[in-house]
Amino acid sequence: MVPVNYYIILSAILFTIGAVGVLIRRNPLVIFMSVELMLNAANLAMVAFSSVYKSFSGQIFVFFVIAVAAAEVAVGLALIVEIFKTKHNINVDEMNSLKG
Amino acid sequence: MFNSTTFLAILPEILILVVAMLILVAEPFWKAEQRRNVGWLTAGGLFAVMIISLLFGRPGDPITVLGGMVRFDWLGFFFKMLFLFAGAATSLLLMDNDRVGHRGEAYLLLLASLLGMDLMAASADLVMLYLAIETTSIPLYILSGFMLADEHSTEAGFKYLLFGAMSSAVMLYGFSLLFGFAGTTNIYELKTVLAAGPNTLVMVLGIIFLLLVGLGFKVSVVPFHFWAPDVYQGAPTPVAGFLSTASKAAGFAVLTRLFFVAFPGFSQSWTLIFAVIATVTMTVGNLLALPQTNVKRLLAYSSIAHAGYVMIGVVSFSVLGAASVVFYLAAYIVTNLLAFGIVMAVSRIIGSDDVKDYSGLSRRNPGLALMMLAAFLSLAGMPPFGGFVAKVFVFAAGVQAGYVWLVIVGILNSIIGVYYYLNVMKYVYLFRMPNEDEEKHPVPLTRPYTIALVILALGVILVGTLFAPWFSWSDMAAMNLF
Amino acid sequence: MTVDLILFLILALVSVSTALGMLLSRNTVYSALFLVLNFVTVAVFYLLLGAPFIAMAQVTVYAGAIMVLFLFVIMLLGTEVLPASNILPWQKPLAGGLAAVLAVEAIYLLLVRARSVAQVTSPDVAINSMDNLREMGKVLFSTYLLPFEVTSILLLVAMVGAIVLTKKEKA
Numbered sequence: 001m002v003p004v005n006y007y008i009i010l011s012a013i014l015f016t017i018g019a020v021g022v023l024i025r026r027n028p029l030v031i032f033m034s035v036e037l038m039l040n041a042a043n044l045a046m047v048a049f050s051s052v053y054k055s056f057s058g059q060i061f062v063f064f065v066i067a068v069a070a071a072e073v074a075v076g077l078a079l080i081v082e083i084f085k086t087k088h089n090i091n092v093d094e095m096n097s098l099k100g
Numbered sequence: 101m102f103n104s105t106t107f108l109a110i111l112p113e114i115l116i117l118v119v120a121m122l123i124l125v126a127e128p129f130w131k132a133e134q135r136r137n138v139g140w141l142t143a144g145g146l147f148a149v150m151i152i153s154l155l156f157g158r159p160g161d162p163i164t165v166l167g168g169m170v171r172f173d174w175l176g177f178f179f180k181m182l183f184l185f186a187g188a189a190t191s192l193l194l195m196d197n198d199r200v201g202h203r204g205e206a207y208l209l210l211l212a213s214l215l216g217m218d219l220m221a222a223s224a225d226l227v228m229l230y231l232a233i234e235t236t237s238i239p240l241y242i243l244s245g246f247m248l249a250d251e252h253s254t255e256a257g258f259k260y261l262l263f264g265a266m267s268s269a270v271m272l273y274g275f276s277l278l279f280g281f282a283g284t285t286n287i288y289e290l291k292t293v294l295a296a297g298p299n300t301l302v303m304v305l306g307i308i309f310l311l312l313v314g315l316g317f318k319v320s321v322v323p324f325h326f327w328a329p330d331v332y333q334g335a336p337t338p339v340a341g342f343l344s345t346a347s348k349a350a351g352f353a354v355l356t357r358l359f360f361v362a363f364p365g366f367s368q369s370w371t372l373i374f375a376v377i378a379t380v381t382m383t384v385g386n387l388l389a390l391p392q393t394n395v396k397r398l399l400a401y402s403s404i405a406h407a408g409y410v411m412i413g414v415v416s417f418s419v420l421g422a423a424s425v426v427f428y429l430a431a432y433i434v435t436n437l438l439a440f441g442i443v444m445a446v447s448r449i450i451g452s453d454d455v456k457d458y459s460g461l462s463r464r465n466p467g468l469a470l471m472m473l474a475a476f477l478s479l480a481g482m483p484p485f486g487g488f489v490a491k492v493f494v495f496a497a498g499v500q501a502g503y504v505w506l507v508i509v510g511i512l513n514s515i516i517g518v519y520y521y522l523n524v525m526k527y528v529y530l531f532r533m534p535n536e537d538e539e540k541h542p543v544p545l546t547r548p549y550t551i552a553l554v555i556l557a558l559g560v561i562l563v564g565t566l567f568a569p570w571f572s573w574s575d576m577a578a579m580n581l582f
Numbered sequence: 583m584t585v586d587l588i589l590f591l592i593l594a595l596v597s598v599s600t601a602l603g604m605l606l607s608r609n610t611v612y613s614a615l616f617l618v619l620n621f622v623t624v625a626v627f628y629l630l631l632g633a634p635f636i637a638m639a640q641v642t643v644y645a646g647a648i649m650v651l652f653l654f655v656i657m658l659l660g661t662e663v664l665p666a667s668n669i670l671p672w673q674k675p676l677a678g679g680l681a682a683v684l685a686v687e688a689i690y691l692l693l694v695r696a697r698s699v700a701q702v703t704s705p706d707v708a709i710n711s712m713d714n715l716r717e718m719g720k721v722l723f724s725t726y727l728l729p730f731e732v733t734s735i736l737l738l739v740a741m742v743g744a745i746v747l748t749k750k751e752k753a
Contacts, residue, residue: 002590007627008280010594014620015273017601022266029610029656031262033617036648037601038269040624042276043636049280051631056721057285058276059633061227063722065272066636066643067733068234071740072265073648075238077655078747079245079258084659086251110728117735167725205746212739219732231729235736242743248750257747 007048015041032076039069109165109172111157112149112180113218119145120211127204135202139195139548142207146188146214150181162580164224168286171224171357173580178426178573179221179353186346186433187214192552193338193441196448199247200336206246209239210342217350221357226275226285229354230268233318236350237264240343244335256334263317263327271314274307281307290362304366308373311358318351321411322381325404329388332400337447340396341440344403349429352410356425360417360581367417374415375506382408382513389520395443396453398520399436402479405517406432412510413494416501422578424493427571431478431486431563438475438556441549442468449543455524459531463538468545469528471557478560480521481514486563493571590630597623610656614649621645635715 014037021034043062050058107114122145127138162173170176191210195201216235223229241264245257279285281303282293294304316324332340359370385405392398410432413425443453445468450457462469478485491514498507533541545553563570600623603616621644628637722730 002586002630006590006594007631010597010627013598014601017598017605018269021605025605027610028258028262029652030604030613032265033604033613033652035262035265035269036644037604037617037620038266039272040621040644042269042273043640044624044627045273046276046279047628047631047633047636049276049283050633052280053283055283056718057227058279059636059718060722060726061230061275061279061285062633062636063639064227064231064726064729064733066639068231068238068736070643070648071238071736072234072261073651074740075241075743075747076258076261076265077651078744079241079254079261081655081658082245082248082254082747083251083258086254166728169726169728203746205742208742209739209746212735215732215735227726228729228732231732231736235732235739238736238743239739242739242746245747248747 004048004052008045011041011045011048014038014044028080032073032080036069036073039065105163105172106165108157109159109163109170109222112153112184113215115149115152116146116184116211116215116218119149120208120215123204123207123211132202135204136195138204138207139191139201142191142211143188146184146191146211150184150188153177153184154181164286164288168288169225169228170219170222171288172222173577174573175353175357175426175577175580176218176222178577179349179429180218182349182430182433183214183217183221183346186342186349186437187211189437189441189552189556190338190342190346192548193341193437193444194336195548196546197336197338197444198448199250200243200338203246206243209243213237213239213243213342214346217346220350221353223354224287226279226287229287229358230272230275233268233271233314233354236347237268237318240339240347243339244331244343246336246339250334252334253336256331259327260331260335267314267317267324270310274310274314277303277307277310287358287362291364294362295365301366301369304363305369308363308366308370312373312377315351315355315358316377319348319355319407319410320404321377321407322384322404325381325385325407328404329397329400332403333394333396333453337396337440337444340400341437341444344399344440345433345436348403348407349433352407352414352425352429356414356422357581359414360422364417371415371417371501374411375503378408378411378415378506379509380408381405381411382510386513386516386520390516392520393455394453395455395458395524398455398524399439399443402517402521403436405513406436406479408513409491409494409510412498412503412506415503415506416497418497418501419575419578419582420493420500421497422581423571423574424490424497426574426577427567428490428494430570430574431490431560434556434559434563435475435478435485435487438471438553438560439479441553441556442472442475445545445549445553446543455527458524458527460533460536460538461528461543463532464541465543465545468543468553471553472528473525474557474560476521476525478564480518482518484561484564486560486567489564489567489571586630590627593623593626597627611653614652614656617652618645618649621649632714635718 018034018038018041022031025031043065046058046062123138123141130137159172159174159177164171187210191207194206200206213236216232219232220236223232241257241261244260245254247253282290284290284293320328363370382405385401385408389398389401392401410425410428413421413428447453474485478487481487481491495507495510597620600616600620604613607613621640625637625640628640
């Protein structure tokens with residue numbers, strides 16, 4: 001028996017690591033991976049709560065989140081490839097053509 | 101669980117899907133140079149969806165259907181009609197965009213995004229809400245990055261996607277804590293559970309903060325606004341117009357429903373947070389709009405400022421407040437689409453978004469200049485246009501709720517707004533083209549532009565003069581929240 | 583200390599260290615592989631929590647499809663190793679502040695609320711029966727039918743989007 005709080009704390013730690021990754025890394029691929037980690041942390045909390053309440057809502061929510069993440073990643077990676085094709089560089093610091 | 105009400109509740113969504121399927125089937129049969137006709141099909145289809153929904157799909161008493169996923173009420177219905185209108189206008193404006201208009205996929209993505217918005221306005225469950233938000237956003241990420249040969253566009257698409265994914269991940273964490281806290285994902289059940297829980301203010305405030313990150317991004321309020329100017333500038337202009345109107349309104353539809361329905365017990369706290377956000381948003385948006393010389397960026401900052409005005413209505417947390425939010429968004433959608441439409445029509449001929457290149461526009465196309473005057477005066481909040489009445493209602497709601505200081509900030513900001521909107525009109529009406537005869541450089545409009553712009557201009561005037569029916573509808577929608 | 587708890591702590595250690603490995607690794611391929619490992623440990627947590635279906639979806643979709651796509655793109659672009667990055671001045675304090683806030687939240691949960699929350703259901707009841715899956719299927723296709731249908735549209739959109747974004751734009 002593991003208290004549900006342990007799971008929530010773990011998910012909070014994973015979420016924080018993801019959020020920190022989004023803020024400090026400059027490679028869009030790693031930033032994107034950090035976002036996936038944040039989604040996973042949210043999912044872990046959801047499944048943990050789901051088992052507390054003995055309801056399927058949380059699990060089904062996670063199922064949908066996984067589907068959405070797949071769609072988002074497909075689009076995001078297509079955009080990254082496209083940017084790389086024109087710029088030969090994907091550093092976010094150099095994505096500064098839009099300023100005014 | 102299925103009966104006629106179930107289908108009526110999602111009638112507009114089903115019909116949008118039908119239009120989307122029609123496009124998928126019809127597009128390959130058109131020759132490449134006729135592909136822009138898909139735009140007529142989309143606009144006509146959406147118009148038909150609107151008519152059919154208005155005739156047969158009107159809601160009765162508020163009811164939650166489809167396993168508690170969607171709420172069938174006037175609030176959702178009114179927003180759905182607004183989105184359909186914005187979608188039809190946007191597809192007309194897309195048609196003569198040389199880079200996007202001839203590609204059938206663009207219209208399909210627009211429709212998918214509209215479907216998401218409709219569901220956003222109606223969702224009564226966090227699961228549905230999350231999916232609806234993503235269904236709205238993902239097609240818009242693609243549309244923003246649609247012009248592949250243009251690095252600004254792909255960059256805009258990617259920036260939008262990255263910030264969007266981040267903020268929705270934070271919001272999702274908020275959803276999961278909310279579920280853990282209350283044991284239900286239904287917004288209407290959350291209210292009862294949250295009201296019963298003792299001394300939970302800290303937790304709820306934490307959750308509210310997480311939710312605000314996601315929704316604040318969608319409605320682009322400060323401090324979650326930084327993506328907007330870059331994305332609006334880089335994205336194809338019709339898409340930017342759609343982002344700044346329908347997408348923003350959908351965000352507000354969710355914001356109002358979620359906070360008014362699920363967190364009424366904590367209104368003391370969140371109205372204060374929202375009041376601060378409204379103040380900062382109005383001020384930052386207007387001050388940053390002042391030095392802009394690119395019209396698209398100016399409209400981007402002005403749309404941030406407008407999100408601040410709408411927030412005053414949310415802060416009021418009353419029937420009048422909610423009604424004023426709905427009314428403001430209706431007026432704002434029409435006005436801002438008109439403004440963006442004009443920018444598109446002009447930049448298509450003169451190839452620039454710089455304010456200086458608007459010199460002498462009143463001589464190059466007097467009708468267009470007149471419509472531009474209407475749009476910008478309405479944005480500035482001048483009578484007799486829609487923007488004026490909308491601002492009056494929002495400020496009235498603020499005063500009624502006791503936020504006089506906030507309303508004063510709003511009025512001061514409107515005055516700043518008048519300055520930069522009229523500054524653009526100064527170029528259009530008072531300045532001349534240097535060393536050129538304007539008569540020799542007309543700015544002709546194609547038919548889709550003419551139709552869309554005239555309808556939108558009439559809308560701006562109608563909302564401003566015959567506002568009584570619009571307001572009573574907004575009021576009816578707002579009543580559903582309490 | 584029960585067996586469950588020991589198992590949990592070991593897995594938690596693995597999952598936190600792989601997450602940190604993803605964050606700190608200078609090689610993007612290593613980051614991706616660390617993340618795969620992290621997703622697999624999270625899948626094991628799902629099994630422990632009595633959610634076998636989600637655990638399998640996690641392994642196939644997340645660790646399988648999504649991360650393979652990531653690895654594929656990294657190798658396609660040839661951007662495995664990155665030069666030392668110049669971190670913007672405001673980012674470190676911001677990241678530190680955010681980490682502090684969340685750490686305080688975690689400690690608060692651990693110390694203050696730990697005693698008041700229920701225990702997680704015993705896993706052997708949930709995993710060892712097909713009822714779990716059957717019941718979940720029933721809920722998914724009745725209550726959550728509309729979201730399920732919307733997901734199909736979303737995946738169609740993603741497909742169209744991926745094609746549109748990689749096809750050459752005709753002038």
